[in-house]
Amino acid sequence: MAEQAQATVTGPRPIVPWLKLAPKPHLEGIKCACGAIYLDPNRVACSKCGEAGKFSPISLSDKGKVYVFSVVHQSFPGIKTPYVTAIVDLPEGISVRANLIDVDFDQAQKEPNKVFNLPVELVTSVAAKDREGHDVVAFSYRPSKN
Amino acid sequence: MRNVYVLGTGMLKFGRYPEKTVPELGGQAAMLALKDAGITIKDVEMFACGNLYQSNAMVGQRILHQIGQTGIPVINVSNACATGSTAFREAYMSIAAGMYDIAMAVGVEQMGKQGLLGGTGGGDPAYSTEGKVGSGLMPAVFGQAGVEHMRKYGTKFEHFAKISVKSHKHATKNPFSQYRNEVTLEDVMNARMVGYPNTLYMCCPTGDGAAAAILVSEDKLKQLAGGRKRAKVAASVLTSDPWTDRDLTLPDVSTLTRRASKLAYEKAGLGPKDIALTELHDCFATAELVHYENLGLCGDGEAGAFIDSGGGVHPDLGGKAPVNVSGGLLSKGHPLGATGVANICEVVWHLTQDDRAKERLVPNAKAGQAHVIGLGSACTIHILTV
Numbered sequence: 001m002a003e004q005a006q007a008t009v010t011g012p013r014p015i016v017p018w019l020k021l022a023p024k025p026h027l028e029g030i031k032c033a034c035g036a037i038y039l040d041p042n043r044v045a046c047s048k049c050g051e052a053g054k055f056s057p058i059s060l061s062d063k064g065k066v067y068v069f070s071v072v073h074q075s076f077p078g079i080k081t082p083y084v085t086a087i088v089d090l091p092e093g094i095s096v097r098a099n100l101i102d103v104d105f106d107q108a109q110k111e112p113n114k115v116f117n118l119p120v121e122l123v124t125s126v127a128a129k130d131r132e133g134h135d136v137v138a139f140s141y142r143p144s145k146n
Numbered sequence: 147m148r149n150v151y152v153l154g155t156g157m158l159k160f161g162r163y164p165e166k167t168v169p170e171l172g173g174q175a176a177m178l179a180l181k182d183a184g185i186t187i188k189d190v191e192m193f194a195c196g197n198l199y200q201s202n203a204m205v206g207q208r209i210l211h212q213i214g215q216t217g218i219p220v221i222n223v224s225n226a227c228a229t230g231s232t233a234f235r236e237a238y239m240s241i242a243a244g245m246y247d248i249a250m251a252v253g254v255e256q257m258g259k260q261g262l263l264g265g266t267g268g269g270d271p272a273y274s275t276e277g278k279v280g281s282g283l284m285p286a287v288f289g290q291a292g293v294e295h296m297r298k299y300g301t302k303f304e305h306f307a308k309i310s311v312k313s314h315k316h317a318t319k320n321p322f323s324q325y326r327n328e329v330t331l332e333d334v335m336n337a338r339m340v341g342y343p344n345t346l347y348m349c350c351p352t353g354d355g356a357a358a359a360i361l362v363s364e365d366k367l368k369q370l371a372g373g374r375k376r377a378k379v380a381a382s383v384l385t386s387d388p389w390t391d392r393d394l395t396l397p398d399v400s401t402l403t404r405r406a407s408k409l410a411y412e413k414a415g416l417g418p419k420d421i422a423l424t425e426l427h428d429c430f431a432t433a434e435l436v437h438y439e440n441l442g443l444c445g446d447g448e449a450g451a452f453i454d455s456g457g458g459v460h461p462d463l464g465g466k467a468p469v470n471v472s473g474g475l476l477s478k479g480h481p482l483g484a485t486g487v488a489n490i491c492e493v494v495w496h497l498t499q500d501d502r503a504k505e506r507l508v509p510n511a512k513a514g515q516a517h518v519i520g521l522g523s524a525c526t527i528h529i530l531t532v
């Protein structure tokens with residue numbers, strides 16, 4: 001039975017620890033008493049105020065606005081280009097880096113103004129399979145549907 | 147603190163030296179600087195060596211194994227792209243503090259054909275976020291720094307492209323430059339896009355190179371200069387990235403530069419108007435544009451207008467407030483550890499009317515500055531005066 005239980009642990013895994021897949025995909029960070037928010041929960045102290053141990057978990061909105069972007073045309077072998085990379089500001093006061101999908105890269109380069117402040121929402125997709133056979137799930141942002 | 151002067155400089159043409167080793171390149175630059183200073187390695191009391199790719203391999207000592215093992219203290223410095231300038235600063239501080247009277251700084255790098263993208267981490271590649279959760283590579287980081295300026299001030303793609311045209315034109319006068327070809331605005335704008343808005347000509351090349359400087363106290367200057375004009379280190383500033391809202395997501399190259407610039411001008415007792423030439427860290431054309439404002443060469447939001455009115459261009463070409471008359475990282479090249487010492491050499495050569503800059507001398511230069519950013523982040527600014 002134990003062997004069976006182990007064999008069934010093949011569910012998808014998030015590409016970064018701050019992406020939570022349940023109950024629905026969202027980002028989770030930690031917030032210091034001073035107001036600074038971090039995605040990675042593994043930190044010694046707050047780099048804004050220097051205090052340790054004043055963190056509490058914070059669930060982050062799945063909606064945000066594009067701050068800036070670039071279009072990556074050259075990358076490591078195996079990474080499909082071009083793609084749009086963006087810095088997305090979330091309402092909680094933290095910025096997140098991710099791919100921006102469903103935005104035409106050529107159009108974005110011609111009219112960057114139309115991308116600034118674009119309302120976007122978080123979406124997830126399987127980005128790879130790891131050495132143990134788990135689906136690895138990544139997140140990106142796309143223009144908000146509502 | 148005591149006054150510190152640059153008694154000698156040496157530099158190899160940036161380019162590719164596959165047949166040489168890192169200690170050989172560094173050693174050659176050191177020998178040139180010693181000769182220029184009119185001293186030998188036996189006179190040097192302290193040596194700071196900047197190198198990135200072999201930072202765990204005692205490059206400074208291996209240089210002395212090439213040019214003279216005198217038993218002096220050697221420190222090996224690694225500080226991203228600010229490696230060479232941080233080594234220079236270590237040598238400066240050792241004299242300013244009164245510990246030594248003659249110190250040597252060498253910056254050296256052999257990058258071969260390794261791209262500007264940098265390395266990948268270990269672990270299961272399935273969990274590598276690059277390209278799956280945005281890009282953290284240099285072209286994306288500096289592309290976004292330019293896009294941020296577009297967002298704030300309406301700066302156009304063409305403004306960034308003009309910087310590359312200017313740098314290439316400057317480089318035609320610099321025999322130490324890796325590339326010396328001119329490019330037109332059309333060439334730059336129509337070139338292959340690397341990371342929007344930077345096209346191929348708006349990204350610095352990789353290469354090999356070395357540069358060296360001999361620093362001395364005022365007493366030693368009087369003994370050794372022999373009437374030759376020598377530049378004073380009027381300010382040597384190093385900052386790291388202070389907390390800003392997005393810095394951990396999108397490295398903020400501006401705030402630490404502004405802080406360093408303010409400190410450097412204060413220390414030197416000068417302002418941007420007093421600076422005859424600036425060598426700044428144009429790893430990408432977008433970086434140069436934002437640093438015009440960060441260094442106070444123009445007001446906030448005015449970089450586009452600054453470029454359109456000849457700002458940053460050599461006076462011989464009808465410009466003002468010249469920036470990167472060496473050709474900059476975009477044309478001269480960017481062998482990481484060598485860059486920070488090389489751009490100090492460039493400034494010194496203009497201040498002392500050195501033959502090595504005779505085709506591109508900025509007239510009547512009494513003060514100049516050299517700025518470097520190492521991403522992660524470190525910023526150095528050196529102001530030199532005569």
Ligand SMILES: [Zn+2]
Binds near residue numbers: 046048
């Ligand atoms: Zn805090």
